[in-house]
Amino acid sequence: xxxxxxxxxxxxxxxPMAIVVYLSFTRWDGLGSPAWAGTDNWxxxxxxxxxxxxxxxxxxxxxxSWVVQTPIxxxxxxxxxxxxxxxxxxxxxxxxxxxxSTAAIAVIFKNLLDPNFGLGAxxxxxxxxxxxxxxxxxxxxxxxxxxxxxxxxxxxxxxxAGARQIPASLYEAASIDGAGRLKQFWHxxxxxxxxxxxxxxxxxxxxxxxxxxxxxxLTGGGPGYATRILPLDMYITGFQSNQMGxxxxxxxxxxxxxxxxxxxxxxxxxxxxxxxQQAGM
Amino acid sequence: MSALSHAxxxxxxAHPTPTTAGTPGRLARLRGTNPLGALxxxxxxxxxxxxxYWVVVTxxxxxxxxxxxxxxxxxTSPTLENYRLVLDSGFTHYLLNSALVTVGATxxxxxxxFLAAYAIVRGTSRALRWxxxxxxxxxxxxxxxxIIPVYYLIAKAQMYDTLLAIVLxxxxxxIPLTVIILVNFLRDIPDELYESMRADGAGxxxxxxxxxxxxxxxxxxxxxxxxxxxxxxGFLFPLILTQSPDKRVLPLFVWSFQGEFTINIxxxxxxVVLSTLPILALYILGRRQLIxxxxxxxxx
Numbered sequence: 001x002x003x004x005x006x007x008x009x010x011x012x013x014x015x016p017m018a019i020v021v022y023l024s025f026t027r028w029d030g031l032g033s034p035a036w037a038g039t040d041n042w043x044x045x046x047x048x049x050x051x052x053x054x055x056x057x058x059x060x061x062x063x064x065s066w067v068v069q070t071p072i073x074x075x076x077x078x079x080x081x082x083x084x085x086x087x088x089x090x091x092x093x094x095x096x097x098x099x100x101s102t103a104a105i106a107v108i109f110k111n112l113l114d115p116n117f118g119l120g121a122x123x124x125x126x127x128x129x130x131x132x133x134x135x136x137x138x139x140x141x142x143x144x145x146x147x148x149x150x151x152x153x154x155x156x157x158x159x160x161a162g163a164r165q166i167p168a169s170l171y172e173a174a175s176i177d178g179a180g181r182l183k184q185f186w187h188x189x190x191x192x193x194x195x196x197x198x199x200x201x202x203x204x205x206x207x208x209x210x211x212x213x214x215x216x217x218l219t220g221g222g223p224g225y226a227t228r229i230l231p232l233d234m235y236i237t238g239f240q241s242n243q244m245g246x247x248x249x250x251x252x253x254x255x256x257x258x259x260x261x262x263x264x265x266x267x268x269x270x271x272x273x274x275x276x277q278q279a280g281m
Numbered sequence: 282m283s284a285l286s287h288a289x290x291x292x293x294x295a296h297p298t299p300t301t302a303g304t305p306g307r308l309a310r311l312r313g314t315n316p317l318g319a320l321x322x323x324x325x326x327x328x329x330x331x332x333x334y335w336v337v338v339t340x341x342x343x344x345x346x347x348x349x350x351x352x353x354x355x356x357t358s359p360t361l362e363n364y365r366l367v368l369d370s371g372f373t374h375y376l377l378n379s380a381l382v383t384v385g386a387t388x389x390x391x392x393x394x395f396l397a398a399y400a401i402v403r404g405t406s407r408a409l410r411w412x413x414x415x416x417x418x419x420x421x422x423x424x425x426x427x428i429i430p431v432y433y434l435i436a437k438a439q440m441y442d443t444l445l446a447i448v449l450x451x452x453x454x455x456i457p458l459t460v461i462i463l464v465n466f467l468r469d470i471p472d473e474l475y476e477s478m479r480a481d482g483a484g485x486x487x488x489x490x491x492x493x494x495x496x497x498x499x500x501x502x503x504x505x506x507x508x509x510x511x512x513x514x515g516f517l518f519p520l521i522l523t524q525s526p527d528k529r530v531l532p533l534f535v536w537s538f539q540g541e542f543t544i545n546i547x548x549x550x551x552x553v554v555l556s557t558l559p560i561l562a563l564y565i566l567g568r569r570q571l572i573x574x575x576x577x578x579x580x581x
Contacts (some may be wrong), residue, residue: 001396002409002412004393004396004397005394005416005456006412006415008389008456009419009453009456011449011453012427012434016431016434017429019430019434020426020429020430023430030432076325079318079321079322082315090323091581092568093326095564096333096440098510098575099557099564101514101531101535102514102516103514103532103536104535104556107535107536107550107553108332108550109332110335110539111549112335113548117546118352123353149332152325156577161576181315206421210425212517230424234428250431251425251427251428251430254423254425255423255426255427257423258421258426259418259551260420261420261421262421263422281445
């Protein structure tokens with residue numbers, strides 16, 4: 001009974017991994033037939049400044065996304081896990097970005113960050129009036145912000161659910177012992193949320209390899225190479241410059257990055273616990 | 282069926298219920314006043330809502346009005362003209378495409394994943410454990426990295442530029458997480474229930490259909506919502522695997538509409554609003570389930 005799922009998954013995910021390795025050793029324009037090219041693509045990919053830069057940007061994106069999103073969603077999630085009505089209402093509004101498709105979010109911010117007609121013009125704030133997407137120094141951080149806008153709500157939900165499961169008795173005991181709010185947060189909330197933090201971080205880190213759509217629509221990788229993260233480098237090389245062989249080599253790097261990260265995270269993560277449950281069966 | 286009533290303790294996992302209920306008054310007050318938290322909460326609310334407000338307000342402006350007006354002011358002469366332009370650009374056709382692809386891929390994922398999860402939980406063979414490991418590993422594969430070979434396969438199979446070309450890989454990539462969530466849920470159904478059904482002479486299919494399926498309804502709803510949202514918002518597969526305008530799905534439509542109407546920003550934003558409305562409608566109908574659906578899979 002597991003066979004249909006395995007077959008479908010293998011056909012579109014496992015077999016492609018084998019094919020992409022093969023294609024990375026060929027020259028192919030996407031239309032004709034792939035021709036064997038030996039290690040040419042690999043030599044090009046590994047020595048290419050563009051691809052190395054893309055790899056660096058991807059790592060940077062991962063770190064920045066985590067650093068920005070984790071504190072915000074952790075604090076927000078814990079805050080809205082309280083019971084007051086207005087907090088429930090807040091949570092309803094926080095949810096809104098999850099309803100908008102990635103492409104639409106990118107389109108929104110592309111226009112909103114426009115220095116002439118966007119929010120900068122509205123509020124007359126110098127900080128908003130900058131050419132966020134047109135300046136190579138700023139575009140990367142603009143992308144980090146838009147990604148946070150899109151994903152903080154989801155992680156807030158995770159933390160909200162996690163915080164609600166912390167037994168109230170822990171707080172009662174602490175406040176009887178005279179622990180203030182800050183102490184309670186530090187000694188009860190944070191440790192109790194450790195699995196949520198791990199799960200959320202895992203999703204963020206592995207997810208940051210898949211930020212393709214948002215950056216593609218928001219900046220197209222530009223200006224220059226300022227936001228050309230690895231998946232985008234792969235797409236542009238393959239489907240715009242028609243160098244599918246070279247793009248395949250980049251894909252392999254992407255797969256390896258994903259697998260390595262997941263294996264590393266698996267040591268701590270919630271998925272790891274699932275596996276140990278399995279072993280105990 | 283009294284035996285069943287205590288069975289799905291797992292139910293509470295799919296719907297994390299607040300355990301802070303019944304907090305004594307003093308403590309509630311203590312946790313209630315949190316000016317710093319409230320300030321942060323309101324600040325983020327502004328960050329979330331200002332763009333949304335701007336989108337809606339701008340979509341109601343005239344093209345000329347857009348360039349003159351303060352972006353945050355209410356439109357002086359609101360118009361629905363932009364919405365008509367979007368509707369005249371084939372919106373309903375793309376909406377239908379999106380719906381077809383989403384329903385097709387989600388159904389396919391659900392059926393094969395549920396069968397697989399049942400087999401993995403109930404089966405004993407080594408191969409099944411191995412299968413579960415394959416799905417776990419599958420979580421680590423970034424979808425983008427396989428797009429070139431998937432494109433190659435779809436082209437070889439003569440499926441390029443069909444809706445089926447979006448459905449199959451979308452379903453395939455939804456399988457690992459769906460199976461894992463369902464496996465975690467099905468494990469909590471006690472063995473005795475299966476035993477008593479077996480004693481009544483039920484076979485695997487019957488147990489699957491009249492025991493496992495109804496009991497895992499919360500988990501099934503969860504994965505349905507999660508998978509459907511992902512497919513609905515999917516961008517890369519439609520971008521690469523289809524070409525003709527009449528095969529477009531909504532996210533691609535929003536993107537290409539923006540390309541065509543670069544200077545008519547109110548119209549672009551009207552397209553954004555219209556493309557969001559279907560999900561918004563579903564959200565209003567099933568908020569609770571949508572939220573628990575999005576968190577339950579990971580929230581443990």
